[in-house]
């Protein structure tokens with residue numbers, strides 16, 4: 001059992017017993033960790049108001065073997081992101097990103113993935129009005145790439161032959177990318193990916209700015225992201241925050 005001090009981001013908070021909280025943290029060196037913040041809900045808790053959803057800080061906890069819950073002994077706040085909770089669209093995007101981290105970052109170290117997560121939350125927090133979904137989509141794909149699951153979009157995911165960028169291409173969730181005409185009959189195909197959607201996801205995966213999206217494109221992109229995460233990375237469990245994000249877009253403004 002050793003005391004750890006590591007950069008971390010709060011992904012999820014859950015009340016526990018009378019006065020405590022179970023906190024799920026994305027950490028720099030130890031993947032996603034569940035820790036117990038004893039007394040965190042008491043008025044004069046040592047954590048103060050630092051343990052907020054999406055906050056960054058330096059977490060100190062003891063790493064216990066197996067599935068035993070570690071005790072959080074301190075959380076020195078470096079960045080609070082309270083603004084994310086004040087706007088439902090921003091909150092929906094940020095929650096989907098946190099869910100992605102919770103579900104797919106597991107307990108492996110993932111170096112720059114934590115920085116990308118923090119930067120992405122900052123970007124969603126400061127997205128221009130009406131743009132938080134676009135920023136959220138960019139963030140989600142960039143994070144997918146940081147976790148090492150980026151789909152292949154410039155060449156066939158089956159045979160590796162190059163595919164012209166200016167054309168639509170069939171996309172295979174199962175194969176993890178676009179598919180050439182020759183391989184098409186032998187690879188399960190999800191849907192046809194238009195050239196502009198291919199270009200947008202390619203840009204987001206490499207951290208570049210994507211194009212401005214209209215409502216239809218936003219919905220199509222969210223559908224693609226959901227299908228990709230379910231088929232390629234998921235374990236069959238629902239991705240509630242992602243579903244909620246998508247459902248918001250279907251509602252009339």
Ligand SMILES: [Zn+2]
Pocket residue numbers: 156157158159160161179180181182183184
């Ligand atoms: Zn091929």
